[in-house]
Amino acid sequence: xxxxxxxxxxxxxxxxxxxxxxxxxxxxxxxxxxxxxxxxxxxxxxxxxxxxxxxxxxxxxxxxxxxxxxxxxxxxxxxxxxxxxxxxxxxxxxxxxxxxxxxxxxxxxxxxxxxxxxxxxxxxxxxxxxxxxxxxxxxxxxxxxxxxxxxxxxxxxxxxxxxxxxxxxxxxxxx
Numbered sequence: 001x002x003x004x005x006x007x008x009x010x011x012x013x014x015x016x017x018x019x020x021x022x023x024x025x026x027x028x029x030x031x032x033x034x035x036x037x038x039x040x041x042x043x044x045x046x047x048x049x050x051x052x053x054x055x056x057x058x059x060x061x062x063x064x065x066x067x068x069x070x071x072x073x074x075x076x077x078x079x080x081x082x083x084x085x086x087x088x089x090x091x092x093x094x095x096x097x098x099x100x101x102x103x104x105x106x107x108x109x110x111x112x113x114x115x116x117x118x119x120x121x122x123x124x125x126x127x128x129x130x131x132x133x134x135x136x137x138x139x140x141x142x143x144x145x146x147x148x149x150x151x152x153x154x155x156x157x158x159x160x161x162x163x164x165x166x167x168x169x170x171x172x173x174x175x
Contacts, residue, residue: 003044003079003135005051006159007151017048019130020160024092024167026119028101033093034118036132037109039086043135044079045156050149054078057147068145077137080149081156085131088160095164 009015027033046054058076062068089107096102110118116127139147 003046003077003082003137005048006045006156006163007047007049009048017163020088020092020163021167022119023089023131024096024164025171027092027096028167028171030118031101031103033089033096033102033104033107034110034115035085035089035107036112036115036127039089039107039109040084041132041134042082042084043133044077044082044137046078046080047149047151047155047159050080050151051078053149054142054147057142057145061145076142076145076147077139078142079137079139080151081153082136083156091160092164095161099164099168101164101168 004017004019006017006020023033023035054076058068062070068074086107093102093107094105097105112124112127112132115131116122116124119131120126
């Protein structure tokens, strides 16, 4: 089961992450970074290529070992780290301000209702699930069947400025 998936995919279809670029696009549009207060909820993250490696590992192991647990006992979590939305929001705000696309290096808190209106067309439940819920899991079972993610926490941290740059580049005509 994947948490927040980051990084660029290599397939033919959707190659981009959703939550962080959406947060950045909104920040550039508003010229300030807004997040769902208090921002302390935590969620795991995994690089898209590491998630693909996990799927590959699970399929291979299931073929090799027909006794591999499935159904309710067959969950393989994919996180390689976790973050809070406040941490991510503050980092994006600092970067956006340094690069001149945001008016402030400070992230601005919004209540759930205001955030739902701004981010998800008023959908409170979706907003809460995507940007205000805690979901921290352990990938022990995944590691136990041989999953070896390639991306590090440092790679995750470096992906945020890369995501900001990518969104700035796609919005150059608006900035």
